Amino acid sequence: MTASTFRRYGFGLLSLVLLVLPSRLAAQDYEVPTVTDTYALQNARVVQAPGQVLESATVVVRDGVIDAVGPDAKVPYDARTIEADSLVVYAGFIDGLSHAGVEMPEGEDTDVEDPGNPPPDAAGIQPDRSVRPFLSPDESALQSLRKAGFTLGHVAPEGQMLPGASAHVFYGGETANDMVLEAGPTLFAQLQTADGYVYPATGMAVIAQMRQLYREAERRQQLEAAYERDPTGRPQPPQDPQHSALFPVLDGEQPLAFYADEALSLHRILALHQELDFPLVLAGLGESHELAGALQAVDAPLFLTLDLPEEPTRSTGQDTTTADTTSTPSRYYNPDLQVPSHETVAEEEENLELRHAMERQDYLETAATLHDAGLEFGFTTREADPGDVRGNLRTMIDQGLPEQTALAALTTRPAAQLGLDDRLGTVEAGKIANLVVTDGSYFAEDTKVTHVFVDGRLYDYSADGSDEGDVSGDVSAVLGTWSYTLDTPQGELSGEVTIEGDQSGLDGTFVGPQGDEQPLQSVSFDGTTLSFTVDSPQGGSVSVSVTVEGDTFDGSASTSGGSFPISGERTSGPNATQK
Numbered sequence: 001m002t003a004s005t006f007r008r009y010g011f012g013l014l015s016l017v018l019l020v021l022p023s024r025l026a027a028q029d030y031e032v033p034t035v036t037d038t039y040a041l042q043n044a045r046v047v048q049a050p051g052q053v054l055e056s057a058t059v060v061v062r063d064g065v066i067d068a069v070g071p072d073a074k075v076p077y078d079a080r081t082i083e084a085d086s087l088v089v090y091a092g093f094i095d096g097l098s099h100a101g102v103e104m105p106e107g108e109d110t111d112v113e114d115p116g117n118p119p120p121d122a123a124g125i126q127p128d129r130s131v132r133p134f135l136s137p138d139e140s141a142l143q144s145l146r147k148a149g150f151t152l153g154h155v156a157p158e159g160q161m162l163p164g165a166s167a168h169v170f171y172g173g174e175t176a177n178d179m180v181l182e183a184g185p186t187l188f189a190q191l192q193t194a195d196g197y198v199y200p201a202t203g204m205a206v207i208a209q210m211r212q213l214y215r216e217a218e219r220r221q222q223l224e225a226a227y228e229r230d231p232t233g234r235p236q237p238p239q240d241p242q243h244s245a246l247f248p249v250l251d252g253e254q255p256l257a258f259y260a261d262e263a264l265s266l267h268r269i270l271a272l273h274q275e276l277d278f279p280l281v282l283a284g285l286g287e288s289h290e291l292a293g294a295l296q297a298v299d300a301p302l303f304l305t306l307d308l309p310e311e312p313t314r315s316t317g318q319d320t321t322t323a324d325t326t327s328t329p330s331r332y333y334n335p336d337l338q339v340p341s342h343e344t345v346a347e348e349e350e351n352l353e354l355r356h357a358m359e360r361q362d363y364l365e366t367a368a369t370l371h372d373a374g375l376e377f378g379f380t381t382r383e384a385d386p387g388d389v390r391g392n393l394r395t396m397i398d399q400g401l402p403e404q405t406a407l408a409a410l411t412t413r414p415a416a417q418l419g420l421d422d423r424l425g426t427v428e429a430g431k432i433a434n435l436v437v438t439d440g441s442y443f444a445e446d447t448k449v450t451h452v453f454v455d456g457r458l459y460d461y462s463a464d465g466s467d468e469g470d471v472s473g474d475v476s477a478v479l480g481t482w483s484y485t486l487d488t489p490q491g492e493l494s495g496e497v498t499i500e501g502d503q504s505g506l507d508g509t510f511v512g513p514q515g516d517e518q519p520l521q522s523v524s525f526d527g528t529t530l531s532f533t534v535d536s537p538q539g540g541s542v543s544v545s546v547t548v549e550g551d552t553f554d555g556s557a558s559t560s561g562g563s564f565p566i567s568g569e570r571t572s573g574p575n576a577t578q579k
Helices: 012-020 023-027 140-147 203-229 263-276 292-296 342-364 366-372 386-398 403-410 412-417
Strands: 038-049 052-062 065-070 080-083 088-091 093-098 150-155 164-170 180-190 256-260 280-284 302-305 378-380 435-438 449-454 457-460 480-488 491-502 505-511 517-525 529-535 541-549 552-559 562-572
Touching: 038 065, 038 435, 093 140, 093 280, 093 378, 093 412, 140 150, 140 386, 140 449, 150 180, 150 449, 203 263, 256 263, 263 280, 263 292, 292 366, 302 366, 302 412, 342 366, 366 403, 378 403, 378 412, 386 403, 403 412, 491 517, 505 529, 529 552, 541 562
Parallel strands: 038 080, 038 088, 093 150, 180 256, 256 280, 280 302, 302 378
Antiparallel strands: 038 052, 052 065, 088 435, 150 164, 164 180, 435 449, 449 457, 480 491, 480 562, 491 505, 505 517, 517 529, 529 541, 541 552, 552 562
């Protein structure tokens, strides 16, 4: 059985086997019994789209596709059933622009002989590149975003002004090829200068360089068309991959996807767009509250950043603080304040803090401002910390963005803006099984994401954080290194478990046969029973519960697909018997 065959197998035993085997063995023949790739979420509250809710329905997933949705949907005989009467099912969230999953190679420091006329790669002109070779399903930001509910993104390579072509990328899979739904929907662009003193070294120089590239690509395309019509007596047109990569943009088939946060950069991009009339996607938009009117005149998909400025910590003094986003710092800010001497510098400092608070407040209200202006937008996680995404969404809602609009910006709107609404964005039969399952409203502070489906692949987070671990027994009974043997249908698998800590808490590592390590989570010990969970490299977790007697233990390792016997013997530690 090859690695490509593995993908057809369900989550349970496969997760356990992959946990204890080194990753490189996944490419070798290894017989794993078939576990279902059919799932049924029973009696869930299903938010099919913003404002469209089934209060108690079953969602059936089969072969990566939503097979059925409804109160009377039949559960297939081979389905793994998830009791979801206390859960909420949403369409998987879509990331409007991101570098999630991208691992760029380390750049080499090379001297540029002519900084004013550098080679294309030194100038950051690389539109002929594709993001596909740089994708990795193990990249940390991708895994964190998936845990937050994002299942697919418009992902671009990193670089300077023209880093390359993007792709619509699943936030899960075994290989880069598994991850790519659609290659080359846009060319990524940004007003990013070249490294060092190489041209273009200023924002205006980047604009000038883009204009020159575009015009030269137009000229070359015209020469090629004329040559194809009649090559007689004509020199062969000049060709290079950088200009040729712009031809789909000239033809209106491939937008330039710009990322910019600052209002000045956005104005420059809009002016360039008006001059050259290329298809456009705009992402970032952090200061777009300053140019909502200009954006109303532009026919372009918009993706607002989920990055928000941090709260200042210093007090602004009288009756308010800059950290209090519900206050009105504009009441206290004095735009005409003058500082006649050093004795009043503190007053100026306080006034500047108030101005900062005002600007931050405008930034927090940007989503509501765009909504009030009638602009439809999705979200981009580029520049955002995945751990802050949900909190920042709640802040936007607190600052006036309707919750249904926020949900649309995560699901239906980006699906439509990226041309994927025939496959994604809603919970409907026939669409790709990208789903987010939570134990309450996604926007509620205490809600947890329990399951995520990416292209029908289940990532089970239901055990994550559910138990921080309770230690009531004498930890000396379990501290140390234990060798374990796991009995599976494929035979015995062995490795080591190391338990560390003290009476205040335990942790440790789970080591596979070839040295692959995973941290232990939720480690508990009551004097007899030791239990912990371990994340699988392919998503979800494995739960282990054993009874400890002296220097041995026996118990089970459980996944969503079943339980398997595990036994162990302590090889080192405070109470280990010397062998």
